[in-house]
Amino acid sequence: MFAANFEYLRATSLAEAHRLLAANPGAKLLAGGHSLVPLLKLRLAAPPAVIDIGPITELRGIAGQGDSLRIGALTTHAAVAASAEVRTSAAALAEAAAGVGDPAVRNRGTIGGNIAHADPASDLPTVLVALDAAVVAVGPKGERTIPAAEFFTGIMTTALRDNEIVAAVVVPMSKRGVGSAYVKFAHPASRYAVVGAAARVAVNKGTCAEVQVAVGGLVPHARRASAVERALTGQPAEAASFQAAAARVREDLGGDVNGDVFASAEYRAAMAPVYVKRALAAAAARAGLT
Amino acid sequence: MKVPITISINGRARSAEVEPRLLLVQFLRDVLGLTGTKIGCDTSQCGACMVLLDGIAVKSCTCLAVQADGCAVTTIEGLASNGQLSALQEAFWEKHGLQCGFCTPGMIFAAYELLRTNPNPSPEQIRHGLEGNMCRCTGYQNIVRAVQAAAAAGGRA
Ligand SMILES: Cc1cc2nc3c(=O)[nH]c(=O)nc-3n(C[C@H](O)[C@H](O)[C@H](O)COP(=O)(O)OP(=O)(O)OC[C@H]3O[C@@H](n4cnc5c(N)ncnc54)[C@H](O)[C@@H]3O)c2cc1C
Ligand code: FES
Ligand code: FES
Numbered sequence: 001m002f003a004a005n006f007e008y009l010r011a012t013s014l015a016e017a018h019r020l021l022a023a024n025p026g027a028k029l030l031a032g033g034h035s036l037v038p039l040l041k042l043r044l045a046a047p048p049a050v051i052d053i054g055p056i057t058e059l060r061g062i063a064g065q066g067d068s069l070r071i072g073a074l075t076t077h078a079a080v081a082a083s084a085e086v087r088t089s090a091a092a093l094a095e096a097a098a099g100v101g102d103p104a105v106r107n108r109g110t111i112g113g114n115i116a117h118a119d120p121a122s123d124l125p126t127v128l129v130a131l132d133a134a135v136v137a138v139g140p141k142g143e144r145t146i147p148a149a150e151f152f153t154g155i156m157t158t159a160l161r162d163n164e165i166v167a168a169v170v171v172p173m174s175k176r177g178v179g180s181a182y183v184k185f186a187h188p189a190s191r192y193a194v195v196g197a198a199a200r201v202a203v204n205k206g207t208c209a210e211v212q213v214a215v216g217g218l219v220p221h222a223r224r225a226s227a228v229e230r231a232l233t234g235q236p237a238e239a240a241s242f243q244a245a246a247a248r249v250r251e252d253l254g255g256d257v258n259g260d261v262f263a264s265a266e267y268r269a270a271m272a273p274v275y276v277k278r279a280l281a282a283a284a285a286r287a288g289l290t
Numbered sequence: 291m292k293v294p295i296t297i298s299i300n301g302r303a304r305s306a307e308v309e310p311r312l313l314l315v316q317f318l319r320d321v322l323g324l325t326g327t328k329i330g331c332d333t334s335q336c337g338a339c340m341v342l343l344d345g346i347a348v349k350s351c352t353c354l355a356v357q358a359d360g361c362a363v364t365t366i367e368g369l370a371s372n373g374q375l376s377a378l379q380e381a382f383w384e385k386h387g388l389q390c391g392f393c394t395p396g397m398i399f400a401a402y403e404l405l406r407t408n409p410n411p412s413p414e415q416i417r418h419g420l421e422g423n424m425c426r427c428t429g430y431q432n433i434v435r436a437v438q439a440a441a442a443a444g445g446r447a
Contacts (some may be wrong), residue, residue, distance in 0.1 A: 001333050008310030008356050030357075037352050040311070050310065054357060059360050082407075102422025103403050104310055104340060104349045189335065189419070 001039035007049040017053050018140045023164055030114035031074060031164065034105055049222040059112070059167060062086065067173055072134075073112025073166045078103070089173035090131060090135050091286055092180035092198045092279075096123040096268055099184060106213060112166040115151065118221065119160050120258060121192035125152050125214030127182050129224060130198035132176050133171040137164040145170070151152030151172060152221035179201045179212075179286025183278045184217065185271055187262060194263050197225075197273045197279040201288040203237045204216040213276060215249060218268040227251040246277035295359040299324070300368025308355050315339045316394030317355035318365055319429035323437050326366035326395050330424070340396035343366050347403035349422070353360045366395035378402060402439045410441055436446030 009024065011017035011103040021027060027049035030036055037288040061072040061239045062083050080086055080191055081098035100106050100114075100123055111206040112237040115135065128135075135146045137160055148169075151159050160166065176179055184193040202210040205282065211232045216222035225248075232245035249272045259265030291309040295297070299322065307323055318324045318341070332351050339351040341369030355420060362373045371412035375383065378398050388394045397420065404411055404419030411419060416437045 003311040004291060005309060007291065008354075033354065033357060034334065034352055037313075037354065041313075041332070052357065102337075103336065103400065103407075103419060104347050104422050106335070107403075108348055108353065155372045197402075283359055 001041040001052050003037075004043055004046040004056065006040070006047055010013050010052045010055060014056060014138055014167065016060065017056065017181045018138075018163065018166055020051045021048075021165075022140065024051070027051050029053050029116075029117075032076065032108040033113075034109040035113060035117040035119065045188060053165070064173075065170065067237070068170045070169065071111055071169045073168055074110050075100075075112075077106035077111070077114070077143050078199050081106065081117055086171075090171045091124060091174070091232045092125075092127045092182040092200065093171060095123070096182040096184075096198070098194075099123060099182070099186065099191065103281050111169055115169065116158060116160060116166050118154075118156050118254035119154055119192070120155050121187070121190075121194070121217050123182065123184060123193050123196055124217070126193070126196045127198040128169060128171070129193070129216075129222040130182075130214035131171055131180060131200055132212065133169055133178075135160075135166055136168040136170060137161075138167045139164045140213060142165055143167065148156055148222075149224060152223075155219075155220045161282055172255050174200065175202075177204060179283045179288070181282035181286060183275050183282065185275060194243070195268055195275050196222075196256045197272070197275040199276070199279040199283040200282040201224075201232075201280060201287050203284055206237055208232045208241070208284065211245075211280075213249075213280070215252065215272060215276065218258055218259065218265075218272060225249050225251065225252040225276065228280075232280065237287070241283065242277045242280040243273075246273040246280060249273050249276045252282060293356050293359075295356055297355070297358050297360070298352065298362040300364055301362075307355070310354060310356050312340070312355045313351055314343075314353040314355045314358050314363070315350035317358075318350065318363070324365050324367055328392055328395060330392070330396075335422075335424070336393070337396040337400055337420075337447055338393055339400040339405060340423070342399060342402065345406075347399045366398065367390055377443050377445055378405075378436070381436040381440035381443065382433075385432050385436040387428065387433045388425075392413050393423060393425040393427075401433075401440065404437065405445060411437070413438065
């Protein structure tokens with residue numbers, strides 16, 4: 001397949017990327033290319049220019065920042081999955097990154113590209129919403145921090161403005177007694193999430209003291225499951241409470257469930273409590289380990 | 291519109307002026323005539339186009355040639371040295387890890403990537419490591435055996 005022709009521009013700094021964006025209306029940023037290149041080949045996208053931000057080294061890497069981890073936008077899924085810090089302090093994110101596509105996709109795809117693309121079947125948005133992460137967006141006049149829950153606004157739509165670039169994702173680290181997990185029903189061909197569930201649970205003396213849950217894959221964009229969170233908070237950390245709380249996810253889904261040729265909306269909605277229950281149990285088990 | 295690029299291919303610098311839309315796999319096959327790298331699905335699913343980009347396995351149908359500018363690429367033509375097959379190539383031959391051979395260059399790089407990150411994989415880990423590669427002939431059994439044999443023989447190279 002051949003993409004329509006476009007002009008290729010390369011940025012080696014954020015400032016240069018902003019200058020190129022301003023000078024080339026309609027241009028698309030290119031990170032790992034594992035969502036954009038397929039779109040170009042299918043001619044679902046035909047921008048006049050593509051700005052390759054791959055060489056911007058300042059956007060790469062994982063570093064501690066207070067009680068959080070700051071993950072540069074160009075950090076690949078493989079690097080996130082392999083990071084010891086992410087695995088210990090945000091296990092759900094490491095788990096989601098390790099389950100994206102296949103090894104070659106994880107070697108190229110980036111966390112910034114994944115969230116900017118905002119495919120409803122993506123894995124990372126669900127985790128970032130559950131963990132109360134924030135997105136650092138840089139515009140020509142400076143940066144702003146957008147809570148993940150406000151960043152995703154619809155199918156493939158985000159709160160990012162045309163002249164903004166995702167610079168990093170900031171993820172709060174789990175403390176002692178807190179565990180997180182991500183589980184998904186993976187599409188057998190692409191591995192995208194048909195249903196994805198992420199949870200972070202704080203366990204104190206056998207009780208679920210704090211509960212954060214999000215679902216994705218089956219709704220237009222990842223969202224918090226607050227009915228589940230309310231139902232589990234204060235309950236004993238045991239299978240019966242996870243199951244009872246997970247059943248409440250129906251209230252969080254409302255009438256917004258997507259269906260397609262692979263899995264109907266009804267089927268996905270029926271699977272949601274199963275995956276939420278598994279995510280809760282895995283997160284609580286990890287809380288006991290930390 | 292065309293952009294000058296220089297890529298080290300199997301240790302030799304190759305320069306060309308290419309359209310930005312040219313895929314890395316098209317550069318290898320159509321510009322350089324290195325047809326060992328295959329195009330199967332052309333949609334990032336099958337792994338037939340896998341090569342090493344700076345030592346890491348990637349799907350070259352989902353990478354623009356301009357993105358590889360300044361990088362080093364290894365294709366299946368570059369794995370043997372002085373007529374000596376690499377451990378993985380030898381193992382695929384020994385264990386009959388192929389029938390038609392169309393998937394084999396990609397499979398070998400997927401296996402290379404797996405052994406790079408996990409030198410002693412279990413059969414289950416091998417199957418997961420090859421998740422992004424499809425074979426329509428072998429049923430995968432002998433491919434898994436070939437990767438096990440290469441690991442036992444001391445590695446990928
Ligand atoms: C075969 C296959 C299987 C996959 N399976 C999964 C899966 O199971 N789960 C999953 O979550 N994903 C999956 N993906 C998608 C993968 O995670 C992509 O890598 C990711 O969605 C996009 O990241 P990228 O770096 O490749 O972005 P690109 O393709 O380069 O860009 C994607 C979009 O984001 C914009 N963009 C990129 N970076 C920035 C930035 N820093 N600031 C602002 N905008 C930016 C681009 O302009 C473009 O519109 C799969 C992809 C493939 C090809
Ligand atoms: S041709 Fe590249 S993955 Fe199939
Ligand atoms: S040997 Fe024929 S496709 Fe694998």
